[in-house]
Amino acid sequence: MRRKIIAANWKMNMTQNESDSYLDTFLREVAEEKRVDIVLVPPFTALSHVSQRLNNVQNVKLGAQNMHWEKGGAFTGEISAAMIRELFARYVILGHSERRTLFGETDETVNRKTKVAHEGSLKPIVCIGETLTERDANQVEQVLEKQLRGSLAGLDAKALTETVLAYEPVWAIGTGRTATPEQAQAAHAFIRKVLAEMSDAATADKVRIQYGGSVKPGNTAELMSQPDIDGALVGGASLVARDFAEIIKLTAAL
Ligand code: PEP
Numbered sequence: 001m002r003r004k005i006i007a008a009n010w011k012m013n014m015t016q017n018e019s020d021s022y023l024d025t026f027l028r029e030v031a032e033e034k035r036v037d038i039v040l041v042p043p044f045t046a047l048s049h050v051s052q053r054l055n056n057v058q059n060v061k062l063g064a065q066n067m068h069w070e071k072g073g074a075f076t077g078e079i080s081a082a083m084i085r086e087l088f089a090r091y092v093i094l095g096h097s098e099r100r101t102l103f104g105e106t107d108e109t110v111n112r113k114t115k116v117a118h119e120g121s122l123k124p125i126v127c128i129g130e131t132l133t134e135r136d137a138n139q140v141e142q143v144l145e146k147q148l149r150g151s152l153a154g155l156d157a158k159a160l161t162e163t164v165l166a167y168e169p170v171w172a173i174g175t176g177r178t179a180t181p182e183q184a185q186a187a188h189a190f191i192r193k194v195l196a197e198m199s200d201a202a203t204a205d206k207v208r209i210q211y212g213g214s215v216k217p218g219n220t221a222e223l224m225s226q227p228d229i230d231g232a233l234v235g236g237a238s239l240v241a242r243d244f245a246e247i248i249k250l251t252a253a254l
Contacts, residue, residue: 130170
């Protein structure tokens with residue numbers, strides 16, 4: 001039985017001040033919730049602050065939105081795995097579609113980062129997903145398989161089981177359009193099949209695959225009850241403390 005994992009990707013939103021009032025509400029709302037893994041992923045500038053606020057909170061973990069694959073050096077504007085880990089973050093989102101399309105990330109760079117994240121004791125949340133053009137051209141499986149094999153190349157079974165995948169159809173991110181539960185389930189089942197080919201069925205069965213793309217309280221239950229959907233990566237709706245807490249409670253109650 002895979003434990004569900006619900007993560008909030010705040011993207012380039014939330015100052016430290018804003019995070020304070022968010023956390024006042026959010027931490028109260030989810031204080032008793034222990035049935036799912038909860039991860040907050042603030043921008044780098046709020047990581048340290050949110051980390052301090054989570055100091056005595058056991059059931060909410062911290063993540064970063066990106067990192068560099070080198071340990072240190074002349075990489076202006078970049079952040080290393082050790083810098084993130086030092087702030088007690090456990091997770092790092094890698095290869096988000098916004099990073100792939102706006103900042104030139106490729107399967108190869110995501111793969112380098114994924115390996116370095118594991119070496120640095122961070123659990124990567126590796127994002128994959130097709131564009132609308134690719135879906136319309138019936139290329140969903142081809143695109144997902146290429147991204148999976150490229151982004152996860154060279155990971156052993158242990159690293160794979162400690163990797164979280166996020167299936168995020170690009171056309172559903174921030175658009176209000178959600179994949180139907182059937183579309184999402186079909187993609188997740190396909191991803192698990194490719195993972196089994198890359199390793200073995202038992203390993204593939206342990207990997208958690210989140211769905212991301214306009215998840216909100218109103219569509220949570222039907223998406224999260226699909227057999228191969230193991231949680232959600234939430235953008236827009238995660239910025240409203242009560243909505244994100246509601247998504248968590250609805251998932252936990254399934
Ligand atoms: C995301 O950016 O990972 C995401 C899923 O965004 P949204 O929930 O706003 O579609």
